Amino acid sequence: MTKPVLIVGGGPAGLSAAHALATAGQDCVLVEKEAVLGGAPILSGYAKLVPSHEWAKDAIGGMVDRVKNNPRVKVMTGAEVQSFDGDAGNFTATMKDGKKVEAGATILATGFTHFDSVNKPEWGFGTYPDVVTTVQVEQMLSSGKGVRCPSDGRVPDRVAILLCVGSRDRQIGREWCSKICCTVSANIAMEIRESLPNTNVYIYYMDIRTFGLYEGDYYWASQEEYKVKYIKARIAEVTSDGKRLLVKGEDTLVKRPISIPFDMVVHAIGMDPNVDNMTLSSVFGVDLNKYGYIDKRSTYAHLAETNRAGVFVAGAATGPETIDDSIAQGQAAAMAALNALHAAHKTAAE
Amino acid sequence: MPIHEKSLIRPENLVTHDDLVIDGVDVSGHWSTFIKGRSVTDYNEAMQDEIAALPGGENIHRCWQCGSCTNACTVNAVNNDFNPRYWIYLIRLGMEEELLRDKDIIWQCVSCNKCTYACPRDVMPEGVMKATAHWLELKGHTPKSPSTIFDEEFTRQIIKTGKIEETRVITRFFRGTGQPLRQNWLEALIVNLVKRFPVFYLMRLGLSVVFRPKTRGWNKARHAINEYVHEVEEANRKALGLGGEGAK
């Protein structure tokens, strides 16, 4: 009998790994530090997902139910691993509350942390209530309350979405592109235009990265069907004239300064490395890459491996990832964990 | 085609013909003013490397045209034509002719470094402005800027004596930039100095104006600095494909 697989993190990546392992007849233990499963889409209350247009609570909620109802998966919520000893095939994880879990292999699916916009004070978050993040807009949409200015509850006439907030910025040590925020912003813009046809939405961009099939469904559709406007400018500052927000910058295509009034400004925030990564690195003995995400070994030669044998990684823990890719990586890590268990089992039998 | 908004077109691009017939239509004279096309016909591929070789220009290749430098810029706020982002674009692509149109404003950068702190790519646009002004000067497109003349006099004295003597820096700077020696603000400054300063300091100031003391044992330092300055200037000129003699 092999020992169970320990999965840390119950977001899309962890849930898909658990489901894949259980489907293959492998027992696993899923450890999640929050009280509920589902990861960022559930914890932060995302609305309709890219690219399926399904509500997060249905799509990811379905993944949660599938895992919770599976007898092969033991779920521990509100739990964190305090220490982790042993070797591949024979690990012991000790939880913060002292409980011990025996595991043959481990998958880290610990995800990311949302960028905190107060770290870019020039863009007004934390100073003006009507400057919000994409996460807040997702919540306005998913709660059914609709997109309203937090200051007085009015329907905004004009919304500006600023891309790359907390990404692609050496000034704050974040050199990565968060991959999904262009598409998520186009999606949000279309949702706003659909629910509030009199509200105009402007997206301020440096580059547009609606890669692959997202190009047609999001970048083109947002312009062709929803008349969302794209302006090539990185904003200098967001201020207020007492009534409305003022967005200032240079429209680089016409080479002119702009100073435009808006009712609401949305920060398309990026995906930071999980704030727990330093701790995870020392507890599990895994290396981080130079950006602070968990380092994954060469994709060509290795399957979901970290530097420590028997410890695998999947999803946004490795860098900014989409949900679809996180799910695929969870399945790959499950396959890798199964291989490792069988190898350990064989050596033990010999 | 007759055009009425001639003021919007660069004068050198407006052409009229005294005697021209096209396809049997007489298009001579004022009512048939033509606008010349403004297509870019070639790139000066050496330009980015040349600017990058001058101090401050090293990171120019990183720019992705976001506009943060321009919208943070002190000088841009008073003159929209002062546009670091735009110039960096021209330099990177080697659109020399376009850049030269703005040669008389590029040096106006006040080195406040607001752009440096706004740039997401760490291009250091302030340095690029400095390198560009330097490039224009070395290539002979612009005369030495006032700040260069000031810096040169300042440096000349340091190298010579290891010290600076303000009255000489100022008088030489005025002479170099063709300004009169008697300036209201300067007179007010001197009058106030004389009124408020202890006599002892005034005497020391006066003595150093007359005798111009050197820092002790400066000869060796002077030699080393001269050598270094010469090396750097040589390298700068070489990077720009200019002749071997010193810059000054």
Ligand SMILES: Cc1cc2nc3c(=O)[nH]c(=O)nc-3n(C[C@H](O)[C@H](O)[C@H](O)COP(=O)(O)OP(=O)(O)OC[C@H]3O[C@@H](n4cnc5c(N)ncnc54)[C@H](O)[C@@H]3O)c2cc1C
């Ligand atoms: C505003 C916004 C909108 C987005 N919308 C979309 C979209 O529409 N479509 C799309 O494809 N992608 C979207 N994304 C990206 C998406 O959120 C990620 O791809 C996805 O959440 C990654 O899944 P994950 O399981 O790897 O990580 P996460 O979702 O971050 O899950 C990690 C889980 O691990 C838990 N955890 C963390 N640390 C520990 C620890 N030390 N111990 C135990 N548990 C821990 C966390 O609590 C969490 O439950 C969006 C991102 C943002 C910021």
Ligand code: SF4
């Ligand atoms: S996906 Fe778009 S908004 Fe997000 S960091 Fe990349 S370029 Fe910026």
Ligand code: SF4
């Ligand atoms: S350093 Fe020069 S280019 Fe930069 S913001 Fe100041 S004036 Fe503008």
Ligand code: SF4
């Ligand atoms: S701020 Fe930096 S990257 Fe942006 S246009 Fe200026 S130099 Fe280029």
